Amino acid sequence: SIASGRLSPIGDGILNGVREGDTAVLVTDGQANLGASLGDVALFAISHNITFNAIQLVPKTDDAWVAIEGPDKTVENVETTLVVKSGWASKDTKMLHLTVLVDGKTVFDDTDIQTEHIITQKFGDGYHRIEARVTDDNVIADNNAFFKVVKVVPKPTVLLWSPVSGTPAEQLLRQVYDVTQVASLPVDLERYYSVVTNDVTSSAITNDDVTRLSDYASDGNGIVVIGGKNSYDKGGYKNSYFETLLPVVVGTPGKESGDVNVVVLMDASQSVGSDEGGGLALAKKLTVDIINQMSPNVKLGITAFRNIAYVVSPMGYKSEKVGLEDTLSSIYGLGGSKMHLGILQSIDLLKGQRGAKHLIIISDGMLFPNDAQAANDAVLLARKSGITVYTVGGALGTDAFVADRVDEDVMKSLATAGGGIYFKARDTSKFNLLFGNVKQADPEAVTDWSVSVLDGNHFITQGLETNATISGFNAVAPKTTGRMLVTTHTGEPILTTWNLGLGRVAAYSTDDGSGWAGQMLSSGNSKLIVRTMNWADGDPDRKRATYIDIKDTRINEPATITVKADKQPTSQGLGFFKVRPDTYEASVTPTEIGFHELLGATYAANYPAELGPLGTSRELDQLVSETGGRYFTSSEADKLVEFAKSHSVKSILGKDYFRWQLAALAGILFLLEIMLRRMMRR
Numbered sequence: 001s002i003a004s005g006r007l008s009p010i011g012d013g014i015l016n017g018v019r020e021g022d023t024a025v026l027v028t029d030g031q032a033n034l035g036a037s038l039g040d041v042a043l044f045a046i047s048h049n050i051t052f053n054a055i056q057l058v059p060k061t062d063d064a065w066v067a068i069e070g071p072d073k074t075v076e077n078v079e080t081t082l083v084v085k086s087g088w089a090s091k092d093t094k095m096l097h098l099t100v101l102v103d104g105k106t107v108f109d110d111t112d113i114q115t116e117h118i119i120t121q122k123f124g125d126g127y128h129r130i131e132a133r134v135t136d137d138n139v140i141a142d143n144n145a146f147f148k149v150v151k152v153v154p155k156p157t158v159l160l161w162s163p164v165s166g167t168p169a170e171q172l173l174r175q176v177y178d179v180t181q182v183a184s185l186p187v188d189l190e191r192y193y194s195v196v197t198n199d200v201t202s203s204a205i206t207n208d209d210v211t212r213l214s215d216y217a218s219d220g221n222g223i224v225v226i227g228g229k230n231s232y233d234k235g236g237y238k239n240s241y242f243e244t245l246l247p248v249v250v251g252t253p254g255k256e257s258g259d260v261n262v263v264v265l266m267d268a269s270q271s272v273g274s275d276e277g278g279g280l281a282l283a284k285k286l287t288v289d290i291i292n293q294m295s296p297n298v299k300l301g302i303t304a305f306r307n308i309a310y311v312v313s314p315m316g317y318k319s320e321k322v323g324l325e326d327t328l329s330s331i332y333g334l335g336g337s338k339m340h341l342g343i344l345q346s347i348d349l350l351k352g353q354r355g356a357k358h359l360i361i362i363s364d365g366m367l368f369p370n371d372a373q374a375a376n377d378a379v380l381l382a383r384k385s386g387i388t389v390y391t392v393g394g395a396l397g398t399d400a401f402v403a404d405r406v407d408e409d410v411m412k413s414l415a416t417a418g419g420g421i422y423f424k425a426r427d428t429s430k431f432n433l434l435f436g437n438v439k440q441a442d443p444e445a446v447t448d449w450s451v452s453v454l455d456g457n458h459f460i461t462q463g464l465e466t467n468a469t470i471s472g473f474n475a476v477a478p479k480t481t482g483r484m485l486v487t488t489h490t491g492e493p494i495l496t497t498w499n500l501g502l503g504r505v506a507a508y509s510t511d512d513g514s515g516w517a518g519q520m521l522s523s524g525n526s527k528l529i530v531r532t533m534n535w536a537d538g539d540p541d542r543k544r545a546t547y548i549d550i551k552d553t554r555i556n557e558p559a560t561i562t563v564k565a566d567k568q569p570t571s572q573g574l575g576f577f578k579v580r581p582d583t584y585e586a587s588v589t590p591t592e593i594g595f596h597e598l599l600g601a602t603y604a605a606n607y608p609a610e611l612g613p614l615g616t617s618r619e620l621d622q623l624v625s626e627t628g629g630r631y632f633t634s635s636e637a638d639k640l641v642e643f644a645k646s647h648s649v650k651s652i653l654g655k656d657y658f659r660w661q662l663a664a665l666a667g668i669l670f671l672l673e674i675m676l677r678r679m680m681r682r
Helices: 009-017 040-045 168-174 207-218 279-291 326-328 339-348 368-383 399-405 406-416 425-437 525-537 617-625 636-648 660-679
Strands: 023-028 053-056 064-069 073-075 079-088 096-102 105-112 116-124 126-135 146-154 157-161 177-183 196-197 222-226 248-250 260-269 299-305 310-315 354-361 389-394 419-423 449-453 476-480 483-488 493-500 504-508 547-549 559-564 577-580 583-588 594-598 599-605
Touching: 009 040, 023 599, 023 617, 040 053, 040 368, 040 617, 053 617, 064 126, 064 146, 073 525, 079 096, 079 146, 096 116, 105 354, 126 599, 146 476, 146 594, 157 168, 168 196, 168 525, 196 525, 207 493, 207 504, 222 493, 222 525, 260 279, 260 310, 260 339, 279 326, 279 354, 299 339, 310 326, 310 339, 310 583, 339 354, 339 368, 339 389, 354 406, 354 425, 368 389, 368 406, 389 406, 389 425, 399 504, 406 419, 406 483, 419 425, 476 493, 493 525, 504 525, 547 599
Parallel strands: 023 053, 073 146, 157 177, 157 196, 196 222, 222 504, 260 299, 260 354, 354 389, 389 419
Antiparallel strands: 064 079, 079 116, 096 105, 096 126, 126 146, 146 599, 248 476, 299 310, 449 483, 483 493, 493 504, 547 559, 559 583, 577 583, 594 599
């Protein structure tokens, strides 16, 4: 036995039970919550020639679980999105009755097969309690309920720098924020969470203004720059001091023939060897689809990785890549997932190429922590080498289906580190905007452009869809570290962000709806501007003189309570210590599931992490795959024995002695010495 009760030190138990060259069979769900991870076990196994197999576990009695995801903190009267997730230990698609309550009032009550439900709410000031429950005949009762607290704070104060008052931007912002409108920038900006400039011409922005804004952003505040007919390319921003604050350069750079180099890196490891949910067949199809969207003058290469990396197709113009499907047919799924080797191979392939360099990684992201870290380090090296890295999830289906077969956190993290974007498999048509023959738009023409989300992985754009068209925009292009989130259908940037010091800057390169972008003010599309403001504002508590903050936790796990006050707080059983001026922290460990109150603040404690989501862990799948093992059913004992025999090859270390050879060599040297001495005497 390697674990018991609610403590699951599975990794420790496995490491204590195996030796060099063993072939082991695991009967576990792999849900470790203590001690060594299964990634650590894999490292040990690979270096000690150990193979792990596992028995496919089928629950005797199925069990359901539920959880809630969403923000811990929001602003009053702003639409807040919560995601309620649920499922079965068997991962079967079955009916499940779900009830969601907000402050004791039922907002959802239905029975269906969906694993995700979106709940949107507008809250007033204070703490609000969200509770989700599934009701069915379950073995484990604790994971049938999940509790979440959302803290709502008063409207942040923002400064709107606009030459005129009463603009559409002002009307929208006043619905959500405490707005101060000015015609020129004041000296003191300290009390404002963010500064919004609305179609301000460059001649109205002094160097002192730019210096104050730069210091203001560096101190952790936000700046949002709204365009129009008097700003950006139409307002003299190009090569100005103010342009240095922006995540964009003014003007559209021309695309020269042959200045784009792209390498597509395919995951050919054993984890994608099966076609279930995607697999290698889908990876090959995605590769072909992405390449077909590219301009003929793009220089293209293809690489692949498993436990080694290799070049599938060397660099050459896309127009020269004939018989691509036949070339890809040579790739097969086998071995471990050493993505970092593939990234390094791709860097080497792009080395020496002139122009822009890009790497597209198609993978399920199923990497052990050490391999994920190595891949991240390789991506940082690629970025340092001037390569932008994009990632694509190697599974196609619903969000829940994809999330079960792709480690999207790993793929998103790699794209962020590489200055690129993570795309789901269904969104790869967006590569046409990046590398295709998109006709450049003419802002002077009387036409409309549809607006769409390019990067849906940012706080601003996550889960956001737009259905607006605009009749104009400002000509800008993202800087190297700028993150382009929203574009027109022809690829012109509409929203680009970056971090400046500790602060955040957003470039919204169309107008506020007064002339070009009126549809962006509709109830659904206006979320883009509101979310941009929320992102720029940062923590809505940060400028308050006093506050109490405590995040949700799990039963028997400590939660940190943070208090900002002019003197050290006291509470029975808590020991507060100062972490910075006027800020104190203490720790509390709840012993009961549900809502709790402390010093007037509310927080939730939920069931142990081991109880949901239930089922076999990804880490166990990876351990079996990486060590060359496989899954067996409980009725396949004969096959298991045969497999174990064929893989029980041990390396035996021994010593070979060469004493007589050394003695003979010493005798020969002795005789040679005697002969040389006699010759010298003569």
